[in-house]
Structure formats: structure tokens, C-alpha cells
């Protein structure tokens with residue numbers, strides 16, 4: 447762990463009160479931890495903009511009775527297999543499946559992959575969560 451440095455921050459009273467309420471609702475034990483996470487979030491977003499390798503998770507909810515949809519989702523994943531680290535398929539009920547695909551690579555490629563998967567006709571909901579490989583932290 448690198449050296450910790452203390453520094454002061456000046457904020458309007460109201461802004462600080464609102465911030466304290468927010469971090470309490472998000473279960474942070476202190477302001478420092480909350481501020482560290484905000485800084486890291488900004489840095490992760492910069493990594494995505496810079497185009498360095500990053501990681502992410504793509505989630506898809508779909509009806510597995512739609513066989514064409516299933517074929518499309520599998521075909522797309524084979525086309526992008528160099529970016530896919532792992533995937534997990536869960537049968538949520540009789541009709542609905544949740545698939546979570548863990549990805550790693552350049553943001554442009556990962557965005558293309560997630561856009562293609564989410565745009566498949568019949569996908570009820572798709573989301574993507576971007577994160578970091580953690581090397582810079």
C-alpha cells in the first residue's frame with residue numbers, strides 16, 4: 447500500500463451535509479473512503495476514454511424459448527471470444543434466463559460487443575458495467 451497523505455477540503459455547509467447523508471445511506475464508514483471511491487470512479491472512466499485495456503460485465507435477460515435469439519447470442523460470443531473471459535447462464539424461471547458475460551479488452555471492442563448483444567431482437571434487458579483491470583490503483 448502506498449503512503450497515505452492527509453489534505454483538507456473546503457465545501458459549502460449544505461453540500462457537506464448532503465454528502466454526509468448520501469455516504470451514510472451508501473454504508474460508508476467515513477468520508478475518506480467515500481471520497482477515495484469517487485476519485486477511483488473518475489479514474490476508471492478516464493481509462494475507458496483513453497482506450498487502455500479494461501474489464502466489464504454484460505448482463506442479458508431473455509426468453510430461452512426464442513431459439514433464433516439464443517443462436518444469435520451464441521454466434522456473437524464466438525465472434526468476440528478473444529474478449530470473453532467467462533460467462534454464467536442462470537435459468538431464472540420457466541421462461542427467463544439471465545446471462546452474465548465477463549469481458550476484458552479495449553473499451554471500443556467491449557462496447558461493440560455489448561451493443562450487439564443488447565440489440566439482439568427479443569433481449570428483454572441488457573446492461574453493461576465497466577470497471578478497471580486494477581493495475582493503476
Ligand code: NI
Nearest residue numbers: 510536537543
Ligand atoms: Ni436458461
